[in-house]
Amino acid sequence: MKHLVFTAGCLTAATSAMAQDSDQTPELTVYTYDSFVAEWGPGPQIEQAFEATCTCDLNLVGVEDGAALLARVRLEGENTDADIVLGLDTNLVAAAKxxxxxxxxxxxxxxxxxxxxxxxxxxxxxxxxxxFVHDKDMDAPSNFKALADSDTSIVIQDPRSSTPGLGLLMWVKTAYGDDAPAIWEGLSDNIVTVTKGWTEAYGLFLEGEADMVLSYTTSPAYHLIAEEDATKTAAAFDEGHYMQVEVAGKLASTDQPELADQFLAFMLTQDFQSVIPTTNWMYPAVELDDGLPDGFETLVQPEKSLLLSAEEAAAKRDAALDEWLNALSR
Incomplete structure (x- = not known):
């Protein structure tokens, strides 16, 4: 009888200790964009891999598209639940700082x-x-002027909520400078709709609502690798293509600074980076031990790369946005 009582006591103590440990499991909250946390995105694999190393709970919170992340964190201020923001890019870095x-x-x-x-x-x-991604059997325009002069229909994203949408503004502005308003005026009747984020826009394209969609040169790799569908490609533009570098940053208000640092370090490991090409369908930020997946060698390689510095992008953003709004409101 004493043995049974002792065993029950031990079990009770052990259960209490386990509950206490569970209560003390640290949580790291990462704000990111919706497609990152989607079942088919990198989030689930990265969550599992990081939790295996950190003895923590990784809480990935989807917040629409990239540009909406900054708006939410700015609104929440020092009271934000986020420890990390993952999904800004070089066009937003200056504003974030x-x-x-x-x-x-x-x-x-x-x-x-x-x-x-x-x-x-x-x-x-x-x-x-x-x-701009399109079906291979389409005779696609090779620059913005040709696109504007054509009957090609396109779906784009809102630059106020979406990093691809903002990237398009910077692309046109960088390529055409003071002539950017004329380009937007020409493109205005090609635009079928403007979505809040990338996911909605790409979905409309796949449903046949437009001939082309603003996306990435790497997007056709998804169809080729995941679907064994070689019918999609990206239009190579004479002006060059604007580059996007996606970034993550630690909130100064985090109550888990060491864990946040651990995540940022993990982000640049093979366990994180090897997931990126076939889930986020982008190029990894570090060299992969096994190289890029088969199929990436088939992608369009821009002959000219365009990119504004963070400071230049911040200085030109408002003017570029006004040009876009004016053109689309006519």
Missing amino acids: ETGLFAQHGMTPDLDLPITWDDPVFLPYDWGYFA
Whole structure:
């Protein structure tokens, strides 16, 4: 009888200890965009891999598209639940820093990017080129002027909520400068609709609602690798293609600073980066041990790469947005 009582006591104590440990399991909250946390996105695999190393709960919170992330964190301020924001890009970095909400990462990363990266606050996790994706059997325009002069229908994303949408503004502005308003005026009747985010836009394209959709040169790799469908490609534009570098940053207000640093370091490991090409369908920010997946060698390679610095993008953003709004309101 004493043995049974002792065993029950031990079980009770053990259960209590387990409950206490569970209560103390640290949680790291990462704000990111919806497609990242989707079942088919990188989020589920990355969550499992990181939790296996951190003894923590990784809470991935989807917040529409990339540009909406900054708006939400700015609204929440120091009271935000986020420890990490993952999904901004170089067009938003300067505005993000101006909030004063982000802390320096203190890392010297070994990156594999087409550009030099020395930002002390934000770390890249992938990159790619914006492009218009279409069916291969289509005679696609080869530049913005040809697109504007054609009957080709397109779906794009809103630059106020979407990083691809903002990237398109910077693409046109960088390629055409003061002539950008004329380009937008010409494109206005090609635009079927403007969606809040990438997922909605790409879905409309796949449903046949438009001839082309604003996406990435890497998007056809999804169809080729995941669906064994070689019918999609990206239009190569004479003006060149605007580059996107996606980044993550740590909130200064985080109550899990060491765990946040651990996640940022993990972000640049093979366990994270090897997931990116076939879930986020972008180029990884570090060189992969096994190289890029088969199929990536078939993708369009821009002959000219366009990219504004974070400061230049911030300086031109409002004017570019006004030009876009004016053209579409006519």
